[in-house]
Amino acid sequence: MEDNILESIKKRLGIVSEYDAFDDQILMDINTVFSILHQLGLGPEDGYNIDKTTTWRQVINKPRLNMIKNYVAMKVKLMFNPPASSFALNEMVKDISEIEWRIKSEVECYGE
Numbered sequence: 001m002e003d004n005i006l007e008s009i010k011k012r013l014g015i016v017s018e019y020d021a022f023d024d025q026i027l028m029d030i031n032t033v034f035s036i037l038h039q040l041g042l043g044p045e046d047g048y049n050i051d052k053t054t055t056w057r058q059v060i061n062k063p064r065l066n067m068i069k070n071y072v073a074m075k076v077k078l079m080f081n082p083p084a085s086s087f088a089l090n091e092m093v094k095d096i097s098e099i100e101w102r103i104k105s106e107v108e109c110y111g112e
Contacts, residue, residue, distance in 0.1 A: 003055045005030060005072070012073040013080060023052065026080060033075040034059070037068065040100065041107035064106060071099045 007017055009030060015022065027050060034048040048059060060068055074096050083089045 003057060004052075005050055005054050005056055005059070006052050008056070008069070009073055009076050013077060022080075026076065027051065029076045029079045030072060032079070033072045036075070037071075037103070040103050042068070042103065064110070065103075067099055067102060071096065071103065074099070 006023065006027060009026060010017060010019075010023075013026070015026075030050050031048070034043070034050055037043060038047040042065070043059070050059075056069060060066065074092060078089075078092060078096065083092060
């Protein structure tokens with residue numbers, strides 16, 4: 001996965017890097033997910049502000065939190081372009097819930 005957050009999320013959404021028509025919407029969704037992560041106990045006191053240049057290394061400083069990359073990607077996909085199939089949608093929601101639980105557990109056990 002690329003280090004730039006926006007570019008890596010676009011890649012997961014199937015959007016080529018050069019196509020920027022949806023960048024503002026995707027960034028809004030990314031920032032929404034990072035607000036959720038802040039409510040789960042992650043990040044600086046004031047929260048995150050992800051822009052076009054923000055990298056994963058700037059927001060994830062511990063390898064044990066790498067699951068955040070997948071969490072952000074799945075949550076953004078769910079907001080931006082959810083699966084058409086109810087089965088796929090339910091599986092994605094289940095996977096997101098499990099990662100969310102694991103993030104909460106990680107924060108409770110070890111702090112950020």
